Amino acid sequence: MEDNNKLAGFFKAIAHPTRINIIKTIYEKNICVNDISKELNINQPNTSQHLAILKNHNLLIKTKKGNEACYKIKDEGIIKLIQEAEKLVEKLEK
Amino acid sequence: MEDNNKLAGFFKAIAHPTRINIIKTIYEKNICVNDISKELNINQPNTSQHLAILKNHNLLIKTKKGNEACYKIKDEGIIKLIQEAEKLVEKLEK
DNA sequence: ATTTTTTATTATTATATATTTATATACTAA
DNA sequence: TTAGTATATAAATATATAATAATAAAAAAT
Numbered sequence: 001m002e003d004n005n006k007l008a009g010f011f012k013a014i015a016h017p018t019r020i021n022i023i024k025t026i027y028e029k030n031i032c033v034n035d036i037s038k039e040l041n042i043n044q045p046n047t048s049q050h051l052a053i054l055k056n057h058n059l060l061i062k063t064k065k066g067n068e069a070c071y072k073i074k075d076e077g078i079i080k081l082i083q084e085a086e087k088l089v090e091k092l093e094k
Numbered sequence: 095m096e097d098n099n100k101l102a103g104f105f106k107a108i109a110h111p112t113r114i115n116i117i118k119t120i121y122e123k124n125i126c127v128n129d130i131s132k133e134l135n136i137n138q139p140n141t142s143q144h145l146a147i148l149k150n151h152n153l154l155i156k157t158k159k160g161n162e163a164c165y166k167i168k169d170e171g172i173i174k175l176i177q178e179a180e181k182l183v184e185k186l187e188k
Numbered sequence: 189a190t191t192t193t194t195t196a197t198t199a200t201t202a203t204a205t206a207t208t209t210a211t212a213t214a215c216t217a218a
Numbered sequence: 219t220t221a222g223t224a225t226a227t228a229a230a231t232a233t234a235t236a237a238t239a240a241t242a243a244a245a246a247a248t
Contacts, residue, residue: 010182021098088172161246163195
């Protein structure tokens with residue numbers, strides 16, 4: 001039952017359209033904050049904040065190159081989980 | 095991208111410890127509000143509210159017997175998804 | 189008919205999350 | 219060293235979610 005808190009925290013981390021978008025966008029990439037910000041058309045601080053939330057839940061890995069910060073998916077399991085959730089949502093609608 | 099809103103809404107629906115608990119508890123049962131309320135030790139209005147959220151996201155099916163309302167899991171896919179999420183969270187911690 | 193039981197809804201208050209704006213830090217380049 | 223670029227953090231505001239308490243609605247039992 002206490003584990004439900006941890007799990008709920010994980011779901012909360014991905015329960016945001018922008019963060020789902022970030023995960024999908026950086027999949028198979030190692031991409032820096034500025035490029036994510038431009039590509040998704042969200043401002044820099046908000047981008048950093050969402051990235052921090054995902055990183056804090058161990059979904060992303062951060063590396064630094066000079067003054068740039070690059071992020072990538074830690075484990076592709078999150079991609080699979082999102083895909084399965086998408087299928088389930090479709091199925092549940094019927 | 096618009097689909098991310100729908101998906102985020104789905105994750106939000108399950109991103110709460112009590113609601114995860116409800117899903118796990120009523121799995122393979124058809125159980126009325128009062129019994130859920132007692133079993134999980136949450137008050138009746140709060141129980142009804144959480145059930146309504148899950149039902150609104152098509153996760154539960156509601157039936158009425160006399161003056162009782164019974165709820166059951168609509169599709170066991172949600173159980174599988176939760177189990178996979180639990181495994182993933184464990185894996186990500188390492 | 190009235191009371192009891194069960195559930196749902198509404199209103200209130202409390203708490204959490206999100207977005208924007210401003211500021212700070214770190215590194216690079218001139 | 220100063221100016222520029224990239225990122226993070228903090229503060230302020232707005233919005234959303236949650237929990238409790240109060241009320242309403244529906245059916246059952248007396």
